[in-house]
Structure formats: C-alpha cells, structure tokens
Amino acid sequence: MSLYQLHRCVYDWVRAGEVASGAAGGAGRESFDSSGYELTDDEKKAFETKDIAAMYQLGLHEVLLNRFARAAGFARDDYRKLLEPFAKPEERRGRWQR
Amino acid sequence: MAEIVLAYCSSHAPMMSSARMAAPQEQRENFLGALDYIRELAGERGVQACVVLSNEHFTNFFLENFPQICIGLGEKNWGPTEEWLPIDKVWIPGHPGMADHIARHTLQSGFDPAFSHLLELDHGIMTVYYELDHDMKLPLVPIVQNCAVPPLMPVRRAYEFGKALGDAIRSYDGLARVAVIGAGGLSHWIGSPRVGDIDEEFDRWFLERLANGDLEQVLDMPDSEIELAGNGNHEMRSWLAVAGAVAPTLATTLAYEPIYPWITGMAVAHFETMLDGSRA
Numbered sequence: 001m002s003l004y005q006l007h008r009c010v011y012d013w014v015r016a017g018e019v020a021s022g023a024a025g026g027a028g029r030e031s032f033d034s035s036g037y038e039l040t041d042d043e044k045k046a047f048e049t050k051d052i053a054a055m056y057q058l059g060l061h062e063v064l065l066n067r068f069a070r071a072a073g074f075a076r077d078d079y080r081k082l083l084e085p086f087a088k089p090e091e092r093r094g095r096w097q098r
Numbered sequence: 099m100a101e102i103v104l105a106y107c108s109s110h111a112p113m114m115s116s117a118r119m120a121a122p123q124e125q126r127e128n129f130l131g132a133l134d135y136i137r138e139l140a141g142e143r144g145v146q147a148c149v150v151l152s153n154e155h156f157t158n159f160f161l162e163n164f165p166q167i168c169i170g171l172g173e174k175n176w177g178p179t180e181e182w183l184p185i186d187k188v189w190i191p192g193h194p195g196m197a198d199h200i201a202r203h204t205l206q207s208g209f210d211p212a213f214s215h216l217l218e219l220d221h222g223i224m225t226v227y228y229e230l231d232h233d234m235k236l237p238l239v240p241i242v243q244n245c246a247v248p249p250l251m252p253v254r255r256a257y258e259f260g261k262a263l264g265d266a267i268r269s270y271d272g273l274a275r276v277a278v279i280g281a282g283g284l285s286h287w288i289g290s291p292r293v294g295d296i297d298e299e300f301d302r303w304f305l306e307r308l309a310n311g312d313l314e315q316v317l318d319m320p321d322s323e324i325e326l327a328g329n330g331n332h333e334m335r336s337w338l339a340v341a342g343a344v345a346p347t348l349a350t351t352l353a354y355e356p357i358y359p360w361i362t363g364m365a366v367a368h369f370e371t372m373l374d375g376s377r378a
Contacts, residue, residue: 004161011160019187021176021218062289062329063246064156069289070182076361080293087291094326095315096303 107280132352132366152222165212177219203266256335260342282333284363300327
C-alpha cells in the first residue's frame with residue numbers, strides 16, 4: 001500500500017505544477033501538503049528532499065521518476081549521474097543485435 | 099467515406115520543442131525537415147482532421163484505473179500540460195463524430211477501448227501535432243495508449259487495434275480526408291541509469307522492418323525484449339498501430355537521427371497511402 005501512496009503523492013505533486021485545463025489541477029507545488037499520504041519515513045524523506053536516487057531505489061515508476069526529476073529541476077544529465085551507481089550489466093541480447 | 103490521405107509516425111521527445119537547438123544542426127534540420135515536408139503534404143492533400151496515437155505518461159490516468167487504450171471523444175482537449183514545454187497552452191478542437199465512430203467500430207471489432215470527453219495532452223501528442231499544425235486548429239482525435247505501466251497490451255494486439263482503427267476511419271462518412279499519426283519511440287530510456295542511451299542498431303532494424311513489411315519479428319517480441327532498447331521503446335505500439343491502420347502499405351523512412359542531446363532515436367516514417375499521387 002505504501003508504494004502506491006508514494007506514487008500517488010509524487011503524481012499529485014507533479015500535476016499540481018502543471019497547466020491543467022480546470023480547477024482539479026495546477027494549484028501550484030509550493031503549497032503542496034504531503035501529510036495526508038501514508039508514507040514510510042524513508043519515502044517521506046526522499047520526497048521532501050527530492051532525493052532522486054532514493055526514489056529510484058524505493059521503486060518509483062521510471063516514467064513518474066522522470067517527470068518528478070524534471071519538475072524538481074534536474075536535467076537528465078544530472079539525474080543520470082545520480083542513478084548510474086545502480087546500473088546493472090545487461091547480458092541479454094535482442095534479436096536485432098548481430 | 100473518409101480516406102486516409104496521410105499516415106506517418108514520428109518520435110516525440112519533448113526536447114524537440116524545449117531544447118531544439120541542443121541538437122546538432124544537421125540532425126535537427128534533417129529530423130524537423132521531415133516534419134516540415136509532412137506538414138506541406140497535409141496542406142496539399144487537404145487534411146480535414148487527424149487521429150494521433152501516443153503513450154499515456156501519467157497525465158490523464160493513474161494507478162487506480164489505467165486503460166490500455168483511451169479514445170478522446172470530446173469537442174475539445176487541452177494541451178500541452180507541461181509548464182516548461184514552449185508550446186501555447188490551448189484548447190484543441192476534437193472531432194466527436196469521427197471519434198465516436200472509431201469507438202463504436204473498434205468495440206464492434208472486439209476491442210474494448212476506454213473513452214474520455216476531456217483529455218489533457220502532454221508532449222506525447224502535442225509536439226508532433228504542433229509540427230503538423232502550428233496554429234493548432236486542425237481537429238484532433240487523440241488516442242492514448244498504455245506504453246508504460248505493466249501489464250501492457252501485447253504489441254501484436256496494438257497492431258491489430260490499428261487495423262480496426264484504419265477500418266473505422268475508412269468507414270466514416272463525415273469526413274473525406276484524414277491523417278493518422280503515431281507519436282513516440284524509437285529507442286530511449288527514461289527515469290533509469292541508462293537515460294541518454296540510444297540503441298541505433300535496434301532503431302535501424304525496426305525501421306527496416308516497417309519498410310519491407312517484415313513485421314512478424316516485431317509483433318512477437320515480448321516486453322522483456324522490447325525493453326532491451328529502452329523502456330521508452332514500448333512506444334513502438336503507436337507506430338505499429340499506424341502500420342496496422344494502413345496495412346499493407348509500407349513505410350519510407352524520411353529521417354532517422356540518433357539525437358543524443360534529446361536522448362532519443364528520432365525518426366519520421368511515412369506510409370504513402372496515395373500511390374496514385376492523387377490530391378484533394
């Protein structure tokens with residue numbers, strides 16, 4: 001349940017800063033209140049400190065992590081550096097690889 | 099009955115709008131030049147409305163309810179949502195008549211698309227739509243696909259949906275000239291340690307198969323293999339849907355550029371559906 005809550009919290013925060021069509025979104029991120037989400041201490045800390053590496057390790061969906069990083073002001077080059085320590089060697093090969 | 103007078107697919111990296119000049123000049127001009135050519139073609143052929151398929155990037159749907167396909171039925175849709183994307187935020191006209199027809203026809207064909215009377219459109223559709231019509235007045239039927247959140251529709255199913263979509267458009271009698279567009283891909287990684295990588299070998303392999311009609315090797319790929327060319331590679335579903343919509347028409351690659359500053363294998367492929375050269 002908690003991982004869902006983290007996703008919901010991040011999603012709502014990202015959407016709060018976007019240019020939505022109606023009153024449901026776009027309220028701004030500055031006043032965003034995360035206290036209503038059931039987050040673990042680690043999740044709460046990662047969210048509040050915008051810790052991209054911790055978010056990745058906690059299992060935040062990569063598409064949402066990308067949007068979160070962008071909204072938090074990280075360029076891709078920056079967050080790649082943060083995530084590189086978690087890269088795993090890939091031994092599988094696709095059918096297109098000669 | 100409507101005719102598909104224009105069919106193409108294009109990558110939709112947001113940097114093609116937000117960091118356009120970051121791309122090397124030759125690559126930028128080649129990729130965007132292909133989209134300029136497409137825009138001219140749309141004008142020559144009198145395109146009256148377009149259907150654009152693209153990935154849902156957690157913009158309209160979330161984990162409570164995540165449809166595999168959702169058709170925008172509304173009179174208008176909003177976009178782009180990203181505050182940093184330098185495209186005017188506007189209401190974009192829909193085409194409820196054609197959208198409703200597509201929904202009903204695909205339901206009759208064995209698919210179960212969701213529908214929405216108000217979609218919010220992110221870079222996935224808006225970057226490519228903007229390049230087609232800078233005024234953003236061309237009626238647009240958006241179709242968002244789940245290309246990101248497992249479990250995903252198998253790619254063969256996306257292709258088959260495209261076949262039903264093509265039949266739907268061609269059986270609609272409220273328009274004469276329609277464009278069908280796939281927006282997304284090719285290889286790229288987002289939100290992962292490999293962000294910024296591009297699998298050029300995959301991209302060229304995929305484009306070759308669209309060009310020669312040898313899609314079987316693509317259509318039986320499991321998601322675990324598709325991901326070897328990046329988690330963004332799941333967006334091939336939009337391309338395959340267009341390939342299905344106009345089958346057996348083959349694709350011609352107008353541009354392919356691995357644009358590393360845009361972290362994506364950027365391609366434009368055109369399916370020439372007007373082989374007799376006819377114009378509006």
